Amino acid sequence: MYVNGKQIKDIVTYLNENGVRSSQNKPIGKTTVTALLQNRKYIGEYRYRDVVVPNGVPAIISKELFALAMDRLEKNKYAPSSYKADERYLLTSKLMCGDCGALMVGEGGTSQSGKVYHYYKCVTAKKKGGCHRKALRKDAIEKLVMRKTVQSVFECNAMDSLVEHLMMWQAKENTAVPLLRRELEEVEKVWRTWLVR
Numbered sequence: 001m002y003v004n005g006k007q008i009k010d011i012v013t014y015l016n017e018n019g020v021r022s023s024q025n026k027p028i029g030k031t032t033v034t035a036l037l038q039n040r041k042y043i044g045e046y047r048y049r050d051v052v053v054p055n056g057v058p059a060i061i062s063k064e065l066f067a068l069a070m071d072r073l074e075k076n077k078y079a080p081s082s083y084k085a086d087e088r089y090l091l092t093s094k095l096m097c098g099d100c101g102a103l104m105v106g107e108g109g110t111s112q113s114g115k116v117y118h119y120y121k122c123v124t125a126k127k128k129g130g131c132h133r134k135a136l137r138k139d140a141i142e143k144l145v146m147r148k149t150v151q152s153v154f155e156c157n158a159m160d161s162l163v164e165h166l167m168m169w170q171a172k173e174n175t176a177v178p179l180l181r182r183e184l185e186e187v188e189k190v191w192r193t194w195l196v197r
């Protein structure tokens with residue numbers, strides 16, 4: 001959300017509205033979110049005092065996405081709330097540059113006539129790091145990806161494999177059922193003896 005242009009205070013509101021609480025069971029504050037964004041555990045780094053173990057814990061976000069959040073934090077230190085993009089870039093963290101393989105991120109621009117444009121731009125190109133991939137128009141690439149996704153989902157094979165995955169998933173979930181059933185039997189037993197009394 002942060003890389004997509006949401007402000008920290010918006011994220012705070014979002015988390016609180018969705019019932020997320022701190023480890024002390026208190027509402028989330030700005031400090032918590034800022035700390036969260038900088039927590040390197042999410043990229044797999046395990047740290048104990050001054051020992052750092054890369055890939056010591058399972059990473060839940062990519063190093064690249066983490067770096068983008070860091071960049072934005074750094075920028076906003078000097079220019080707080082100057083960037084108010086509330087546009088949703090659907091492909092953030094999913095779109096890679098075909099030339100250098102880096103992530104492509106959303107960017108807005110205003111033409112001389114005052115019209116606002118939205119693009120996806122290669123991070124390397126953005127940092128003038130040697131990639132010359134041109135920015136992609138947001139609506140064009142999103143429409144294309146959307147169409148392809150819908151197409152492949154409705155192909156028979158994809159449907160079959162989706163159903164298969166769902167079934168497998170369900171079977172996994174069901175490992176809890178026998179346990180719960182046993183627990184229920186116990187409860188019923190107690191209940192019955194209680195009724196007899």
Ligand SMILES: [Zn+2]
Pocket residue numbers: 097098099100101102122123124125131132133
């Ligand atoms: Zn590139």
